[in-house]
Amino acid sequence: MKLKQSLFKTIIFSEILKGLQLTFKHLLKGKVITQQYPHQKPTLPDGYRGVIVHLRYDDGAEICVGCSLCEAACPSHCITVESAEREDFPQKRYAKRYILDVTKCVFCGFCVQACPVDALASSKEYEMATTDKRTLMMDKEAMLTLGDQYFPIRQKRPQYSEDRFSLFKQMKEVGFPLAKKGSS
Numbered sequence: 001m002k003l004k005q006s007l008f009k010t011i012i013f014s015e016i017l018k019g020l021q022l023t024f025k026h027l028l029k030g031k032v033i034t035q036q037y038p039h040q041k042p043t044l045p046d047g048y049r050g051v052i053v054h055l056r057y058d059d060g061a062e063i064c065v066g067c068s069l070c071e072a073a074c075p076s077h078c079i080t081v082e083s084a085e086r087e088d089f090p091q092k093r094y095a096k097r098y099i100l101d102v103t104k105c106v107f108c109g110f111c112v113q114a115c116p117v118d119a120l121a122s123s124k125e126y127e128m129a130t131t132d133k134r135t136l137m138m139d140k141e142a143m144l145t146l147g148d149q150y151f152p153i154r155q156k157r158p159q160y161s162e163d164r165f166s167l168f169k170q171m172k173e174v175g176f177p178l179a180k181k182g183s184s
């Protein structure tokens with residue numbers, strides 16, 4: 001008897017009919033379940049790791065000191081840092097050239113963790129689809145612009161940095177100790 005029933009169900013495609021019944025039940029209700037992207041944007045969680053951005057201090061100065069630790073920590077080798085000494089502040093360095101290849105990035109956030117001065121952050125930017133891959137080679141300026149957009153509240157520049165800067169200015173006025181020794 002059971003075999004007959006099962007055979008009958010197979011012949012009339014009962015499983016498919018059940019599935020269609022469920023589909024039409026929800027279809028006729030008219031309730032949209034699928035998120036209507038891009039008209040509806042998803043609400044992303046706070047820990048979301050989108051495109052990596054550069055941050056600035058509250059006075060607008062970029063935080064990055066060009067140490068290349070992010071480049072060393074990146075498992076995808078998608079960061080290139082070329083660092084140089086600041087002309088206005090010897091012994092202080094900055095990233096003269098900073099390139100992030102978004103096509104290689106796996107959004108792991110290791111670079112953010114590795115940065116000793118919190119110059120990087122994961123933004124909630126995910127709409128990077130393009131027909132030109134070259135636009136996905138982001139330079140420092142593009143990353144700073146994105147950072148300004150996603151992180152408008154900036155951290156205060158640390159006082160030690162100001163102190164060092166004023167000490168440097170004073171030293172410049174009175175002369176550096178080594179320079180004095182050499183000249184006498």
Ligand code: SF4
Nearest residue numbers: 074105106108109111
């Ligand atoms: S998020 Fe990961 S893969 Fe992307 S740049 Fe940072 S370290 Fe590299």
Ligand code: SF4
Nearest residue numbers: 064065067068070115
């Ligand atoms: S972003 Fe941070 S880790 Fe990377 S070069 Fe700049 S200061 Fe160093």
